[in-house]
Amino acid sequence: MSPQSVLVPLFKLYLCGIKVLLYQIFNRSFTLPVLPKQNGRVAIVTGGTRGIGFETARHLASLGMHVIIAGNEREEGAAAVRKIHEEGTEGTAEFVFVDMTSLKSVRHFVRLFRDRGLPLHVLVNNAGTMMVPERQTEDGFEYHLGLNYLSHFLLTNLLLDLLKRSGKPGCCSRIINMSSATHYAGVVDMEDLNRRIQYSSHGAYSQSKLALVLFTYYLQEQLTASSCSVTVNAVDPGMVDTALYDNLWTLVQLLKKPVAKILFRTPAEGASTAVYAAAASEMEGVGGCYLYNGQKTQSAGVSYDSELQAKLWKKSCQLVGLQEA
Template sequence: MSKWTRDDMPAQRGKVVVVTGANSGLGYEATKTFAEKGATVVLACRSVEKGERAVREIQQSVPDADLDVRECDLASLESVRVFTEAFQEDYDELHVLCNNAGVMAIPRQETRDGFEMQFGVNHLGHFALTGHLLDALHQTEGETRVVTQSSGLHERGRIDFDDLHGEDDYDEWDAYAQSKLANVLFAYEFDRLLDEADIENVLSVACHPGYAATNLQRRGPEQSGSTLRLWMMKVANAVMAQSAAQGALPMLYAATAYDVAGGEYVGPGGFMDMRGSPEKQRSSDRSYDVATAERLWDVSEDLTGVEYDFGVRATLDRDRDR
């Protein structure tokens, strides 16, 4: 098992990084580490107030941190579009996009665009964000990366194309698992399409944090009003979970390690893949289903209205195969 740590992370001075959900948990820890390594980090947050609070906290230990908080609500396609347009007006480069933000096992809700919240935020919001930023990634000199945060629970997931938004039958954990499987399917299909289009400088990588103690686990029990579930989550976090700082390592490894290639999957290599140092792993068999990935991609374009501009070759190849 590798022993990769933050000390092994290459210097990031001169790099521009976007991290979604950067104000807390894994996103906060990743942002702090990118800043320590010299990167300019754009914190894409639903709450600017919480993002600014995170900046103040980071600057206490990294006084020269170059941090820029911007509103980006992944539950709103309009918010995603506005964020990306403003970003591209102010920045000429984008070296790393960390699709990190997410919601987990919450009672059924809908985004502003009518999508089931977990599928809408965890997958469709990031799908739209990445599509809007593809040109910025491609036009940046040198290698750039898109890192999409999944979960070990993606192994439970199935893509229910007949009821993607849980309108007929909703289970909060099944919906979460579906969204996390969608993350991996997206990362792999994105890598394939980049390869078909001969876009060699952009890498698409998937990762998962194992079991890390963050606020993510609390939101479902809090929103459902389940005191028992909230207590059980707190106990499990205290006994079993690794820290958020440790849980952020797979994302940081996927974003910066020299030996990472497109289409790979990174997670902690310790006990049951729930903790430990990051390593390359194999995701679930369903995550490698190309037909499902292609169908999900097409559905995602239709739902978001965001079509990726890969150039002529990828478009022709995709149309020919249909």
């Protein structure tokens, strides 16, 4: 592996981080408007046991939603549900196990959910990991690609007909894909999505977050073309002080701790744009957007490449075993 293949993605990713921190120094965190009650609506939040996912689930439940927290830590899940209910929320929360590094587990989760006969109005694809050492998922995918992107690609497609049935004109179902500013540094290598030729944890992470944006735009185009009452948006939470940074190099972690306390967003602040996308009246019928700090923002130029979007969709269908729709 050449030094360049490691250093270039690293430099590009940390440059993105510096730009985000500069923005956060001079701009306040987005403040949520008063949101309408969501009584009777059902949401699934992956990775909802802690961090941004928990704060998203917590807020949606406070609006009256029935929130299913999907995660792979049973004790954390039980604690999250207990905490939400102790707050006297108007809605309800429950934990359902799913291992997002296993396509088999994703399929099992979907079967269990569908068997209950519940509608589905909101899907928040939040679970993720960042900059882990080179490793593969149960299905042999590069870890960032498998967990951050492909598992959510499969989950969304398996639940799409249910989202379509649950949405109505003027009251759309909503899909939220949690991306990151690191997608600006991302390169989707269609010849080596699994990063087996030259591995860089920084490059792999950035690629997975760019893939989510490409997926968002392509799916919204299909939904609009078929006049479905479903919207899909990508959300950038900013730099948030969560466990996602636990895989940073030791030196970077030491430098990060004092900076995070001052400049990083809290998990609740990081969740605000996702909650806005999921529940705000202003977002009714609005899809195909990249949202940052509560605003529609331009994503990376390559994310608007319709040919790349289509190629990635086709390849993703093949990888997760779906017939291309």
